[in-house]
Amino acid sequence: MNDQALTKTLDILKELISFETVALTSNLDLITYAEKYLSDLGAKVSLTHSPDGERANLFASFGPEINGGIVLSGHSDVVPVNANDWTTPPFQADQRNDCIFGRGSADMKGFIACVLALAPWFASLDLIKPLHIALTFDEEDGFHGAPILLKDLKEKNIQPDAVIIGEPTGLKAIAAHKGCYEYATTIKGLNGHSSEPEKAVNAVQYAARFINRLMELKMEMVSRAPENSPYQPPSTTMSVGTIEGGQARCIVAEHCKFDWEMRPIQRSDAEYVHEQLAAFTNELLLEMKTIYPEASIETEKVCEVDGLEYHAESSALSLMTELLGESEFDVVSYGTEAGLYQAAGMPAVVWGPGDIEVAHRPDEFVSISDLKDCLSVLERLGLEVLTKTH
Numbered sequence: 001m002n003d004q005a006l007t008k009t010l011d012i013l014k015e016l017i018s019f020e021t022v023a024l025t026s027n028l029d030l031i032t033y034a035e036k037y038l039s040d041l042g043a044k045v046s047l048t049h050s051p052d053g054e055r056a057n058l059f060a061s062f063g064p065e066i067n068g069g070i071v072l073s074g075h076s077d078v079v080p081v082n083a084n085d086w087t088t089p090p091f092q093a094d095q096r097n098d099c100i101f102g103r104g105s106a107d108m109k110g111f112i113a114c115v116l117a118l119a120p121w122f123a124s125l126d127l128i129k130p131l132h133i134a135l136t137f138d139e140e141d142g143f144h145g146a147p148i149l150l151k152d153l154k155e156k157n158i159q160p161d162a163v164i165i166g167e168p169t170g171l172k173a174i175a176a177h178k179g180c181y182e183y184a185t186t187i188k189g190l191n192g193h194s195s196e197p198e199k200a201v202n203a204v205q206y207a208a209r210f211i212n213r214l215m216e217l218k219m220e221m222v223s224r225a226p227e228n229s230p231y232q233p234p235s236t237t238m239s240v241g242t243i244e245g246g247q248a249r250c251i252v253a254e255h256c257k258f259d260w261e262m263r264p265i266q267r268s269d270a271e272y273v274h275e276q277l278a279a280f281t282n283e284l285l286l287e288m289k290t291i292y293p294e295a296s297i298e299t300e301k302v303c304e305v306d307g308l309e310y311h312a313e314s315s316a317l318s319l320m321t322e323l324l325g326e327s328e329f330d331v332v333s334y335g336t337e338a339g340l341y342q343a344a345g346m347p348a349v350v351w352g353p354g355d356i357e358v359a360h361r362p363d364e365f366v367s368i369s370d371l372k373d374c375l376s377v378l379e380r381l382g383l384e385v386l387t388k389t390h
Contacts, residue, residue: 005117005375006368010100013113013371014093017102023077023141026054030076034058034135037116041123043133048152050144055137057149062119063127063386070319070381071132071163071346073337074112075139075146078104085362099365106354110366111166114353114374122382129386132160139337142182142303146337150344162316163341168354168366171373173320173329175349178231179307180335181262181270185210185299190292191247191254200252201292204245206284207256210297213280214238214260217273224269230331236269237333238262263333264307308338308348316349319385323377332356 019030031047035058039045043060050056058076063069081090081103088094090103100110115133122131137145167174187207192200218238225235238260245256264270281297288295310331311317321327329349334356338348353370 005121006372009113009117009371009375010095010368012116013100013105013109013366014102016109016113017093017100017104018091020091021077021104022080023138027076027137028054028056031056031058031135034060034116038119038133041119043119043123046152048148050137050148055145057137057145058133058135059149059153060133061130062122063130066130067157067159068161069130069132070386071134071160071341072111072115072166072378073134073136073163073341074108074115074166074352075136075337076112077138077140077145078107078109079140079360082362087363090362090364098368100368100371101363101365103364105364106168106366107356107359107364108166108168108352108354110168110354110371111352111374114371114378115166118375118378118382121379122386125382125387127386128388129161131382131386132158136337143180143305143337143340144303146340150340154344160346162314162319163338163346163348164316164319164352165336165338165341165348165350166352167336167350168356168359169330169332169351170355171351171353171370171377173317173324173326173349173351174332174338175308175314175317175329176230176310176331177308177335177338177350178236178263178265178333179267179270179339180303180305181264182259182302182304183261183299184257184259184302185297186257187245187255188294188296189254189288190252190295192252194250194252197252199291201254201288201295202252203256204253206288206297207243207245207258209284210280211240211243211258211260213277214240217276221269221273224272225265229265231265231333233333234265236262236264236266236273238273259302263335267306270304305335305337306339306343307335308342308350311347314347314349316347320349320351322385323380
């Protein structure tokens with residue numbers, strides 16, 4: 001890795017941070033920037049879009065148009081910010097203490113900057129296997145972009161040997177992680193005067209009972225955890241993130257909505273939770289409809305992303321062993337797009353610069369030393385994997 005590559009990485013990272021690609025808002029400026037940059041280098045670039053056309057995935061390829069090769073994948077979106085919590089403007093890269101500060105610097109524009117900085121070099125190589133670059137949208141809020149991209153790749157019969165998801169892992173390879181299931185439940189009841197609550201159907205109170213059942217199931221998950229679970233915490237978890245409902249203290253609430261999630265360590269846990277909640281929902285509805293037949297409880301699936309399962313024979317893990325010279329892999333509790341790639345038949349691993357502990361927080365940063373090491377490993381990928389026959 002030379003100083004020129006690092007300088008280019010820092011320049012690109014500053015550019016990427018300046019794009020305010022908060023999840024569920026447009027990322028088209030960033031995608032247009034990357035599309036032109038990669039197309040000018042001779043990459044074959046294609047875009048897939050969200051239903052409203054406001055967000056896009058990018059998939060770019062260098063090298064022979066054959067199956068195999070490696071995908072370097074990153075999500076283009078970031079989580080929201082409260083600028084008042086930041087030392088410096090969150091969408092303006094700030095270099096200090098040998099780190100780059102800015103929203104998305106670690107999660108995960110640092111990795112994307114490394115990949116784009118080396119793109120001219122990859123383009124110059126005599127590749128015997130393709131090198132693919134994937135940028136997705138809305139990973140941070142429902143994993144909406146990657147499924148659209150993967151559907152397109154399946155239709156085009158693009159089947160890589162391995163996918164590296166460049167999340168901030170401190171450059172440690174992650175072989176497995178929990179799933180990420182997200183939901184929004186809406187309860188509709190009947191309003192009324194709080195002095196005669198039995199004549200109404202209190203949506204907030206029924207929401208409280210639903211949430212209490214969720215927490216009971218969370219405790220049940222503890223006893224269902226495998227004895228050798230590698231995760232921390234070791235069991236499937238559930239959490240309620242937001243809740244809103246009602247109008248005033250003196251009015252029985254006719255509406256309540258809450259967002260919740262489940263992080264399953266095994267599919268059987270998710271199936272059990274759904275069975276239990278379906279039965280409990282029916283119990284609640286029987287009560288509610290005796291007073292108000294039009295009462296309802298509806299749970300919307302925001303996303304159901306399976307975890308990344310550990311497979312010792314995974315070609316993605318073999319790749320990381322070759323690149324890192326290590327055969328020890330970590331597991332994590334957070335979710336990534338790796339599970340989606342694996343479910344689509346593409347072996348995946350999570351590895352990238354930066355610390356997950358600073359992701360989603362004010363004054364997010366990535367160290368320049370991590371960027372240097374990331375560039376070195378990606379250069380090894382080009383020289384030892386994509387340009388020689390095994």
